[in-house]
Amino acid sequence: MTPRIFSPLVLFLVVAFLIGPFFIIVAASLSAGETLAFPPQGFSLKWVAKVFTVESFRESFAVSMFLAIGGTAMALVLGIPASYALSRYKLPFGETIRTIVSLPIIVPGIIVGLALLRYIVVPFGFNITLALLLAHTALVLPYAVRVVSASLNNLRSDIEEAAVLLGSSRAGAFFRVVMPNIRSGILAAFILGFVTSFNQVPVSLFLSGPGVRTLPIDMLSYMEITYDPSVAALSALLAFMSIGIVFLAERFLGFSRYV
Amino acid sequence: MSDASFLSLEKLTLAYGDTVAVKDLDLSIRKGELVAFLGPSGCGKTTTMRSIAGLLTPASGRISLDGVDITRVSANKRSVGLVFQSYALFPHLSVFENVAFGLRLKKMPANDIETRVTAGLKSVGLSKFAARKPAELSGGQQQRVALARSMVMEPKVLLLDEPLSNLDARLRLEMRTELQRVQKETGVTMIFVTHDQGEALSLADRIVVMLNGAIEQIGTPEDIYNRPVSRFVADFVGFENIFAVEGGKLKAANGPISLSESLPPDTAGLAWRPRMVTLGSGPFQGTVRGASFSGSTREYLLDTPLGAIKAEEDAGLAAHQPGTELTFDLPVAKAARLERFG
Incomplete structure (x- = not known):
């Protein structure tokens, strides 16, 4: 029977292609050689150490952190009320609004980046950092709305009525009984948004200007000039950071329920 | 206000958008009475109950409670309790905190809250479960928490939505006894909604049979059972x-x-x-x-x-x-x- 041999093979290939690159990067970063290469030449931690000494990495890491945290927070500030309205009320054009909100997932980042640059940043002389922040907010918004909506849909709406009948105002009911019960959904949305924003390349590529660069863009330009394994080391560190975050999220929140 | 019209609905019309759910309903309920709204689904019984709770604003008509017109009074200021069919307990709070919820909003001193909640839980036989989360309780226990949560607020009217329909036969008898006991001990005016004539007959002092958004008949269980007036x-x-x-x-x-x-x-x-x-x-x-x-x-x-x-x-x-x-x-x-x- 073919499937018997076939399916483990497929499984192996899928895993190899998904996880393989990660191992290659980790191995390459531990190389003692002077250039980015696989298989690595010798073993050394010097490239890992070098990552922390590169000034531009430190700066762009700060920019990326700011965008990931700020953009995700803004997306949640907009996304939580939006999800609430979409899931609790029959809004006119509700479906249309849902589609518009999820557009940034569907529209290629290159287009979003180009459009923002050409029609907003350039003509209005928009501040680059602010433009990046808005772009990241928009990119994270679809995830925020989806994850928060999923968690709102699991929550019965009559608990709000129960809270009101016990003397709470409508707004009070939202903060007292809705928010605490979608807390893990909000955290899950935050983590997903953070990772999405942090790894974002195409939009940031168009908007990054002198002095303001996100980490992935900075890594790209670093590699164009200096072809040493420190980029691999940085990639590996970032990958471990993401894995760590998702692991903790899964451990404490049951992250996979929301995504 | 006479005692015969502790709660009165006058020419009450309720609508969802353009759909009229209840039309020109008149009803008076005495203080301390246990009334059943009986009818098939879609007859307007739940809608009427929700309007008494203040969760639905009437299109026209008047609701008054204890001599006060409450038609425009918001739901959180009515002194009306509601035990939801799904119980609607707050999943993130312990049983104790669920029952204390309304009292905390009233800014009642912590000692009084403690006393009241403890007494409330004791009266429904759930003292041992105060620290549990609602999800750790059976359906029947959850319902008793919901009952205690409403009762500690000392409402003027307690509404119950299909209080027995989610319970198995044995618990049903238990809950029926429980409701009658609570009603007897506190003298609270109770209205419950049901589609089950057996529940209405066995529990209520008076039954309001509803159909298509109007009252078909009002009477004692004996009246309804022996002397129906409509087909x-x-x-x-x-x-x-x-x-x-x-x-x-x-x-x-x-x-x-x-x-x-x-x-x-x-x-x-x-x-x-x-x-x-x-x-x-x-x-x-x-x-x-x-x-x-x-x-x-x-x-x-x-x-x-x-x-x-x-x-x-x-x-x-x-x-x-x-x-x-x-x-x-x-x-x-x-x-x-x-x-x-x-």
Whole structure:
């Protein structure tokens, strides 16, 4: 029977292609050689150490952190009320609004980046950092709305009525009984948004200007000039950071329920 | 305010958008009364209850409670409690905190809250479960938490949405007793919504039967069970042989039938329970088509010129075999006299 041999093979290939690159990067970063290469030449931690000494990495890491945290927070500030309205009320054009909100997932980042640059940043002389922040907010918004909506849909709406009948105002009911019960959904949305924003390349590529660069863009330009394994080391560190975050999220929140 | 109209609904019309759910409803409820809103789904009973709670603003009409017009008073200031069908406990709070929720909002001193909640949980037999989360309780226990949560607020009216329908038979009896006890001990005015006539009959002081957004009949359980006034109510409480009456004659499948007794002029129909049908004697003839044995009684389905007739006899009597010709009577004296046959 073919499937018997076939399916483990497929499984192996899928895993190899998904996880393989990660191992290659980790191995390459531990190389003692002077250039980015696989298989690595010798073993050394010097490239890992070098990552922390590169000034531009430190700066762009700060920019990326700011965008990931700020953009995700803004997306949640907009996304939580939006999800609430979409899931609790029959809004006119509700479906249309849902589609518009999820557009940034569907529209290629290159287009979003180009459009923002050409029609907003350039003509209005928009501040680059602010433009990046808005772009990241928009990119994270679809995830925020989806994850928060999923968690709102699991929550019965009559608990709000129960809270009101016990003397709470409508707004009070939202903060007292809705928010605490979608807390893990909000955290899950935050983590997903953070990772999405942090790894974002195409939009940031168009908007990054002198002095303001996100980490992935900075890594790209670093590699164009200096072809040493420190980029691999940085990639590996970032990958471990993401894995760590998702692991903790899964451990404490049951992250996979929301995504 | 007289005691007879502690809670009164006047010309109450309720609508969802353009759909009118309840039209021109008038109802007065006495203080301390236990009232059931009974009817099939979509009859407006839940809608009416929600409007009393303040969760739905009436399109027109007036609701007053304890002498105060509360039509425009918001739900959080009405002193009306509601036990939801799904219980609607707060999943993130312990049983204790669920019950304390409303008291904390009132900014009651912590000691008083402690005392009240403890007493509330004790009265529903859940003292041991104070620290648990709602998800760790059975359905019946969750419902008792919901009951305690409403009762510690000392509401003027307690509303219950289908309080027994999610429970199994044993718990149902327990909850029924529980509700009667709470009502007796606190004297709170209670209204519960149900689609189950058995629940309404066994629990309520007074039953409001609703259909299509209007009241069909209001009465004691005995009134409703023995003296239904409309075809719908008769059918709902188990009168299975229902005939229209026109010009003092019974409208049967084979044409009008004169009756031995004269009826009041406003009689629109007559209805008999299966056990009110006399078998073995009388002016009518029928053929036994089916028989079913239910322990204490035997039920028969008869094919007759009047239409299908359901009859019931003591199981002790000799059984009639399917195919047998039988004479029978529909005694007018026993029949429920219907004023409406809509």
